Amino acid sequence: MTREMLTGNAAAAWGVRLAEVDYVPVYPITPQTEIIETLAEWISDGMMDARLVTMDSEHSMITAAGAASATGARAFTATSSQGLLYGFEMIYTVAGWRVPLVMVNVSRGLSSPLTLEPDHNDVLAIRDSGFLQIHCETCQEVLDSIILAYRLAEDERVLLPVMVNMDGFYLSFTREPVEIPNPEEVREFLPPYRPKHAFFMASQPMAQGVAVLGGSAYSYFKYQMHLASLKALEVYGEICAEFEREFRRGYGPVEGYMLEDAEYALVMVGSFSTLGKKAVKRARDRGIRAGLLKLRLLRPFPEADLRRALEGKRAVAVLDQNISVGKGGILYSEVASCLCNSKKRPVLLSFIGGLGGKNISPHEFEFLFEKMIEAFEQGTLNGPHLLYTEQEWEEMSLLKRTAEKEGAA
């Protein structure tokens, strides 16, 4: 084991290297590119025994990765934002092939307007595809999650692809100390991939990805995927327990921060949870019994864990770093659906923040806790609240004035 300062992207590359992946089809896109560049260097130097191919698009890249996985190779690929959407068709297709592909998505807001900085509309667009989703807060988590993801995906009870998500810039380009486990230890935890299910070879002709006629066959295969995804919750628990014994780092499907005795809980996902945790601490200093629940697994959705953790709270605020235009926060709806039939249902509030990498300031977190208390004490409920500070408003007004001036000239 060694300890190094690594960016989120470099940590991802290390996870892939330690997983001893066979095949990596790639296509560049900011802010993911450092992952594939790092892998390309290692493969070129002979430090990693894999084949890397630069494809002609993300659509082709995901097709090639899925096809290699269906042929029995351990495959990896990575993308971001527009790239994920460009390959979107193949995300559903590959999930339906039931292949254990692992991908990294480095979250970035979706065009238009075109931007580079993160929010989760990209990765949430593939929410319903059959890919499992692990969301990371730290660089260590990125490395570990990739190793966990292969174990999970290759488990015969699961056989679904996994997307490991990290936020662009805030995590992809941030250096943090990361423990890099020894290859031998990782190999023991994650042995080489020996597929037992169908894969291509001359002596065993097989048809994969075939069409079905009618709803009964289609529904059967879709239900199978759903049940396998739910099963993945149980498998994930087993795998994480084993990982923790081996590497002394634990990753539950949800993570609580000062949550046990909290009256007011914040629900977040990804690297911005770090901001949320700081805000919880400050709120505690002000005498508010605040806590935070971070969702690591978004698919399968850890309903029971979430319900157990949030039932009986006075109020729960879901801070979505995404926006379903015309509805609001995507995760708010998901959290609400878990709690709506609970007898100990807390008051639920919805906030949108951090879109396109917009900062969430301490002041905004204070507002959020105020709203939770107000909702609990006075029963006032409105929203979703679109977070935006006065300073941001002024910056935007300046941009608009400039735009108008240029237009008149």
Added chain:
Amino acid sequence: MKEEPIKSFRDIPGEEVLCSGTPACAGCGGLLTLRHCLKALGDRVVIVNAASCFTLLAIYPLNPFKNSWLYTAMASAPAGAQGVRDALDVLIEKGKLDSEEDLKVVVLTGDGSAYDMGLSSTSGALYRNLDFYYICYDNEAYGNTGFQESGATPLGSKTATTPPGERHPIGSELPKKDLFEIWKSHRPPYLATISPAYPIDLINKFKRAGQYRGPKLFISLVPCPPGWGTDPSRSVDLAKLAVETGVWALKEAVRGEVGHTVVPKRFKPVEEYLRGQGRFAHLFRPVRQEETLREIQERVDEYWRLHKLLL
């Protein structure tokens, strides 16, 4: 390894890799093409398919193949072939798969994917010199969805999206894309046009292609009775007429060097091919559209003059 060419129908392998009992239309020129291609390739094959009529050959739980099959999507069959080929290579190299288990990787698409949506992923596979076969069965329109215009649709063809009318009397107003030249510009080791009416020529082309590593590409002009508005019993005759009139040039390009493999001694008039096809009927009735008919014939003549095979 170079294989000896066959000389007569008797030499065509008797064993079928594509078995009977498919849901393809009667008289499908594509199916006849595929049957001969697979006779040439054998059964140690994985077909990587793009959305097209033949996607419906494999419907759970049945398919007519002795070989393997992977359906991908409309745009990315060559990328799927890349993944399968690379995975087989890596697994064999690493000793995880016996080399006896190796497969030929064969992309199978219609013209919609080959000429239009899949062009970018094909270009990528050619650029990367992927060791694979590509069979395009070209019925000159999006056949599976009801015969709409594609990049392969020839000038003057009626399709569901180019219905001849008062303002647009000739049907399709655009000439067919020259996919052979587009592919050839990538300088693949082997590229050929084939026809289901010329199985000996077809099989010998596969035999010649087999000696090369890298892309080996085939385009077959295939009669499509429901789309072309022709009787299924005429499919082979029509495919033959396409060659005899010079509409479909049977040729090959070895690393960009073009040679014609079947050159009619005397070219029949193109009208003989067009007449009797429902998709061209409006060019003859109620009035002959002389200008378009002349233009179609001229384009054919121009091609053969360019290659110095018509004086």
